[in-house]
Amino acid sequence: MPTPPYRRIADDLRRRILDGDLPPGAVVPSENVLVEQYEVAAETARRALAVLAAEGLTEARRGSGTRVRSFRPILRQAGRRLSAEQWGSGRSVWQADLDQRPMAVDSASVDQRPCPGRIAGALGLEEGAPVWVRDRRYLVEGAPVMLATSYLPAEMVAGSAITRLDSGPGGTYARLAELGWAPTDFREQVRVRMPLPEEALALALGAGTPVVLIARFAFARDGVPVEVNEMTLDASRYLMEWEFPA
Amino acid sequence: MPTPPYRRIADDLRRRILDGDLPPGAVVPSENVLVEQYEVAAETARRALAVLAAEGLTEARRGSGTRVRSFRPILRQAGRRLSAEQWGSGRSVWQADLDQRPMAVDSASVDQRPCPGRIAGALGLEEGAPVWVRDRRYLVEGAPVMLATSYLPAEMVAGSAITRLDSGPGGTYARLAELGWAPTDFREQVRVRMPLPEEALALALGAGTPVVLIARFAFARDGVPVEVNEMTLDASRYLMEWEFPA
DNA sequence: TCCCGCTAGTTCCTTAGGGAAGTCAACGCC
DNA sequence: GGCGTTGACTTCCCTAAGGAACTAGCGGGA
Numbered sequence A, B: 001m002p003t004p005p006y007r008r009i010a011d012d013l014r015r016r017i018l019d020g021d022l023p024p025g026a027v028v029p030s031e032n033v034l035v036e037q038y039e040v041a042a043e044t045a046r047r048a049l050a051v052l053a054a055e056g057l058t059e060a061r062r063g064s065g066t067r068v069r070s071f072r073p074i075l076r077q078a079g080r081r082l083s084a085e086q087w088g089s090g091r092s093v094w095q096a097d098l099d100q101r102p103m104a105v106d107s108a109s110v111d112q113r114p115c116p117g118r119i120a121g122a123l124g125l126e127e128g129a130p131v132w133v134r135d136r137r138y139l140v141e142g143a144p145v146m147l148a149t150s151y152l153p154a155e156m157v158a159g160s161a162i163t164r165l166d167s168g169p170g171g172t173y174a175r176l177a178e179l180g181w182a183p184t185d186f187r188e189q190v191r192v193r194m195p196l197p198e199e200a201l202a203l204a205l206g207a208g209t210p211v212v213l214i215a216r217f218a219f220a221r222d223g224v225p226v227e228v229n230e231m232t233l234d235a236s237r238y239l240m241e242w243e244f245p246a
Numbered sequence C: 001t002c003c004c005g006c007t008a009g010t011t012c013c014t015t016a017g018g019g020a021a022g023t024c025a026a027c028g029c030c
Numbered sequence D: 001g002g003c004g005t006t007g008a009c010t011t012c013c014c015t016a017a018g019g020a021a022c023t024a025g026c027g028g029g030a
Helices: A005-018 A029-039 A042-055 A117-123 A170-176 A197-202 B005-018 B031-039 B042-054 B117-123 B171-178 B197-202
Strands: A058-061 A064-068 A074-078 A103-112 A130-140 A143-153 A187-192 A210-220 A223-232 A240-245 B058-061 B064-067 B076-077 B104-114 B130-140 B143-153 B185-193 B211-220 B225-235 B238-245
Touching: A005 A029, A005 A042, A029 A042, A042 A058, A042 A064, A117 A143, A117 A223, A143 A170, A143 A197, A170 A223, A240 B238, B005 B042, B005 B130, B031 B042, B042 B058, B042 B064, B117 B143, B117 B225, B143 B171, B143 B197, B171 B211, B171 B225
Parallel strands: A074 A240, B076 B238
Antiparallel strands: A058 A064, A103 A130, A130 A143, A143 A223, A187 A210, A187 B238, A210 A223, A240 B185, B058 B064, B104 B130, B130 B143, B143 B225, B185 B211, B211 B225
């Protein structure tokens, strides 16, 4: 059972990419070139390139060519506890581009809606109970990198700035604190999968790019849930970090 | 610019899967059936099915057929702080199969090797300094779900059970504690991408299945790094959870 | 100098046809 | 009844050919 030609071609190209022979940004040999070099049909060469695209290694632009993708992650730090000097924040196996690139909000909306079922349980509400829903899309350098939707019980936040587009200085959590519901603990649940078409569209994802789904639960004193935040991240743009005691 | 046929077919099937019309385990219409129903060439029907496979929604077995994949995640809890009764452990937007399925170790090895560059910095060692390397593969119900490689400074652990296959009751961290290097804090850095062929092989991954890379740093008192653990998880089998204070 | 149109090169998509390799169940034989 | 074989069905792979959609650069004209 010899490995089929399209796979051998893909293996060759992958090795050249991982070895640095084809560095990020470099143009990968075109379909026509591969047809000549390997003496295969056009479909076969095309399949080989499709494999690399599906692995997230390359990015094809019609009419232009196929290029090696680059990886410049954004560092997302949650539960930051350890001081940088002592615990060596620079200690990483992946050299993240730690340059703090500013994050902008692109499209935002704030609505009061009936609570979806999967959220209701987490917030301790009945399904359909009124919740305020804050919807946003975050950009870095003009490109979308994250979608976020947070849900807050309407009874808890009615009348506050949380129900307005601009939630004011310090954001939602500062307003919750003023209302006597300062978050004290967080739980984040994380799933990873390939994106649905709508998600791929909203985040402008290339082929072979997974998404990270983070469901963040914020709790106030006595374990009262005050917010659920569902985030969808472009996996190719994030390096995530959590810190916690033994 | 009308959407091409193969994409329309894929959209139809995807909708049927997400609507529950085609539940997990159900057989997806075969290539031949799609050729008849949609009146397209075989390659086109094949492409449509390839889209769903690349999205991780289906799994094809040659000679048998294509079936809808199911998602039965393993819950991985890190930094567990909140008590279950008070903080509602059941509160999740994804109903994880919380049944604790036992985890087995499949192939393991323990070696002393020179420290790779990317690890050396994190452990505060020179590149090439001797480290003990513990390599393992974890199975759940006979299927591989995670690879793990941990690195410990040889000077620190020489002579202890950490250098043997069976590290004894309580594992590596218990031995570290006995040596006076009890871990007190952890940092986990997480990346997500599509697997390399070797990773796909070692974890028996289907198409459209990303991997989660976790680099875990363990620190003892005064911020002394004692271990780096690089893990590779089958993303389709894990629901990860982190807890931390505000 | 600037802008427009052309052109060569690129990826993307489809049809038609052939064959290899694996699975599964029904059938016939012992 | 049990067992092996056969055949229908399935996914997988390749070739050949053609056309659509898009891009970047070049050259000519105002």
